[in-house]
Amino acid sequence: MSLLQIGVLALQGGVAEHLGILDRLPGVVTRRVLDTEQLAGVVGLIIPGGESSAVGILLDGDDRGRKLKKAILARVAAGMPVWGTCMGAILLARQIENDGRTHLSVMDITVKRNAYGSQLDSFTAVQDIAGVEGGAFPLVFIRAPAIVSAGAGVEVLARFGDSIVACRQGNCLASTFHPELTTDTRFHAYFMRMVAEYAAAPHTQ
Numbered sequence: 001m002s003l004l005q006i007g008v009l010a011l012q013g014g015v016a017e018h019l020g021i022l023d024r025l026p027g028v029v030t031r032r033v034l035d036t037e038q039l040a041g042v043v044g045l046i047i048p049g050g051e052s053s054a055v056g057i058l059l060d061g062d063d064r065g066r067k068l069k070k071a072i073l074a075r076v077a078a079g080m081p082v083w084g085t086c087m088g089a090i091l092l093a094r095q096i097e098n099d100g101r102t103h104l105s106v107m108d109i110t111v112k113r114n115a116y117g118s119q120l121d122s123f124t125a126v127q128d129i130a131g132v133e134g135g136a137f138p139l140v141f142i143r144a145p146a147i148v149s150a151g152a153g154v155e156v157l158a159r160f161g162d163s164i165v166a167c168r169q170g171n172c173l174a175s176t177f178h179p180e181l182t183t184d185t186r187f188h189a190y191f192m193r194m195v196a197e198y199a200a201a202p203h204t205q
Contacts, residue, residue, distance in 0.1 A: 011059070055103075
């Protein structure tokens with residue numbers, strides 16, 4: 001079986017933590033993605049937690065960033081799986097309730113930044129996630145957003161309280177918590193299965 005090359009957008013944020021979990025999955029090789037050439041070599045992309053405003057500026061601030069943003073949008077439109085965690089979910093959202101800016105805008109979701117408070121209000125919980133077998137999954141929330149609404153085409157995978165904390169729309173996956181900060185590889189394996197299905201499709205180069 002050929003190896004799946006999964007990239008992590010490495011502009012800012014929890015890049016190493018995602019790479020560490022991915023490296024534990026059989027059949028996966030990893031790549032940091034900083035430019036269009038590195039993006040071209042992957043069949044799936046994770047956008048990690050971090051600071052959405054900072055990454056948004058990097059994607060729009062100069063020619064290199066704009067080219068990378070354009071390439072990401074083209075690959076996602078062509079079916080490449082993308083998963084945004086925490087900040088990544090904000091970048092994927094079509095609407096940000098408490099911010100007039102949007103970024104990649106590829107998922108029909110509305111998010112609220114820092115919905116649970118400041119860094120001091122970070123917390124952990126456990127919750128079942130649809131499609132992730134083996135019982136409840138550990139959820140780590142750090143300055144986390146909340147997904148406050150989702151369109152009809154969005155599959156809700158998990159809720160915590162009144163908020164959606166994981167959802168999927170076609171080849172796009174979003175979570176407001178940080179699975180990369182746990183030792184549990186199951187949610188990354190879920191994304192890996194999305195990538196494997198895409199890589200096996202006849203149109204994939």
